[in-house]
Amino acid sequence: xxxxxxxxxxxxxxxxxxxxxxxxxxxxxxxxxxxxxxxxxxxxxxxxxxxxxxxxxxxxxxxxxxxxxxxxxxxxxxxxxxxxxxxxxxxxxxxxxxxxxxxxxxxxxxxxxxxxxxxxxxxxxxxxxxxxxxxxxxxxxxxxxxxxxxxxxxxxxxxxxxxxxxxxxxxxxxxxxxxxxxxxxxxxxxxxxxxxxxxxxxxxxxxxxxxxxxxxxxxxxxxxxxxxxxxxxxxxxxxxxxxxxxxxxxxxxxxxxxxxxxxxxxxxxxxxxxxxxxxxxxxxxxxxxxxxxxx
Numbered sequence: 001x002x003x004x005x006x007x008x009x010x011x012x013x014x015x016x017x018x019x020x021x022x023x024x025x026x027x028x029x030x031x032x033x034x035x036x037x038x039x040x041x042x043x044x045x046x047x048x049x050x051x052x053x054x055x056x057x058x059x060x061x062x063x064x065x066x067x068x069x070x071x072x073x074x075x076x077x078x079x080x081x082x083x084x085x086x087x088x089x090x091x092x093x094x095x096x097x098x099x100x101x102x103x104x105x106x107x108x109x110x111x112x113x114x115x116x117x118x119x120x121x122x123x124x125x126x127x128x129x130x131x132x133x134x135x136x137x138x139x140x141x142x143x144x145x146x147x148x149x150x151x152x153x154x155x156x157x158x159x160x161x162x163x164x165x166x167x168x169x170x171x172x173x174x175x176x177x178x179x180x181x182x183x184x185x186x187x188x189x190x191x192x193x194x195x196x197x198x199x200x201x202x203x204x205x206x207x208x209x210x211x212x213x214x215x216x217x218x219x220x221x222x223x224x225x226x227x228x229x230x231x232x233x234x235x236x237x238x239x240x241x242x243x244x245x246x247x248x249x250x251x252x253x254x255x256x257x258x259x260x261x262x263x264x265x266x267x268x269x270x271x272x273x274x275x276x277x278x279x280x281x282x283x284x285x286x287x288x289x290x291x292x293x294x295x
Contacts, residue, residue, distance in 0.1 A: 001049035002272030003091050003255060008056035010280045015085060016053060017078070019064040022095050023257070028111050028195070030265055031123065061085075068225055074251075076229075089279050092226050092239060092247075092254040093272065096263070099217035101133045102158060103184050105191065112195025114187070114213045117263040118145055125149040125212050131200055133184075134216035135160035140168045142216045143177050151176075154208065156200060159183035182206065187213075221258050245275035253279065 007014045027042035050060050063080035068090070071077050078085040098116050100106055106114060115121040122145075130150050132143045135157040146153045154177060155162065162179055165172075172179065182202040189198040200208045221237035232240040232248040239254040241247055247254055253275040256268035 001046070001053055001093075002269045003093065003253075003276045004053040004058040005049070005056060006273050006276035007279060008053060008058040010276065011057075012280070012283070014053070014058040015078075015087065016050075016058055016060045017065050017080065018050070018060055018062050020062065023098070024095075024265070026111050028193075032120075032264075033266065065225060068229060070229065076251075088251060089282075090229075090252045091245075091272075091275050091279070092223070092231075092252070092258055093256045093268070094222035094225065094258045096219040096221055096257040098215070098219050101184070101215050101217060103133075103186060105186050108191030109187050109189065109195040109197055109213075113189070113197040113211065114195075114215060116215050116219075118142060118214060119262065119264060121214075122146075122149050125214070128152065128211035129209050130154075131156050131208070131210045131213045132216060133158060133213055135162050136216065136218075137164040137168075138218070139216040140164050140172070142214055144171070144175070146214065147175060154178040154180060156184055156202075156208075157181045159203075180208065219257075219263075223258055226252070226254065226258075244278045245271055246278065251282075 001016065004014045004016045024042040024046055029039035029041055030036065030045065031039045033040060054060060061080065063082055065078055065080055067079040069077045071086070076087050076090050078087060115124065125146055126149045128150050129152045130146050132139055132146065132153065132155045139155055139162070143153050143155050157179065159181065161181065165179065180202065182204050185201045185203045187197055188201055190196040197210055197213060200210050221233070223233050223237050223239050226239050226247065227233055229249055229252065231252055234240055239247055239259050241254050241259050245253045245255055255271035255275050257263055260267070
């Protein structure tokens with residue numbers, strides 16, 4: 001949305017394809033955005049962003065993009081379920097999709113006491129009883145990282161063997177990080193708006209008190225549409241860009257989580273503005289002449 005706002009302020013025609021229900025939409029509070037000391041919900045931030053973009057003339061199309069093709073004259077044809085559009089430039093801000101823990105009632109607590117990004121939500125773990133869900137080496141390293149915030153940490157692998165347990169076993173023991181490989185039955189607590197976790201219950205009938213949970217199952221970059229246009233991606237599927245937010249295909253840019261693994265909204269906002277600046281300068285450099293006075 002920051003790209004759309006800046007491009008519209010450059011007096012360009014801007015279309016935003018908003019498929020809805022991205023990661024931002026279910027974040028209950030962003031706490032590290034300058035100017036929001038009490039935090040702001042993802043839905044409210046999106047609402048304000050759309051309003052601001054439209055204020056400067058950007059058009060919001062509430063539809064999923066199904067296909068994008070390069071036209072013979074070098075433009076792009078963008079197809080949704082209801083219409084076709086043409087554009088000279090594209091900006092992919094398609095983000096990530098989280099791989100979810102296989103626990104039935106996970107969405108009752110997602111974003112409230114079940115978290116996916118330690119950089120984003122480490123503060124919420126301070127002094128809390130914390131569980132790390134997963135079974136990879138990343139799970140172990142995340143458990144160690146949580147020790148900066150709390151000394152009450154355990155790992156729940158949800159029925160899977162823990163990769164790297166032999167390698168890190170001594171350290172796990174030294175820091176009193178228990179590893180529970182029994183499958184998780186469900187989360188228990190107060191679901192809904194507050195989404196406050198109290199207990200992890202396991203299939204063998206045992207329970208473990210918990211205040212906050214970090215999921216470490218990783219993410220998938222939403223880059224298929226870009227790949228269909230032969231845009232280069234890295235080994236994790238993230239779109240490759242240069243310092244100007246340009247992809248390997250001319251006139252295609254990418255910003256936000258789809259290009260990196262920081263998962264921090266503030267980075268995405270800055271990258272969006274930078275992409276808009278680079279597109280505007282690209283258009284300026286392609287002008288054949290400046291308009292005569294009065295044109």
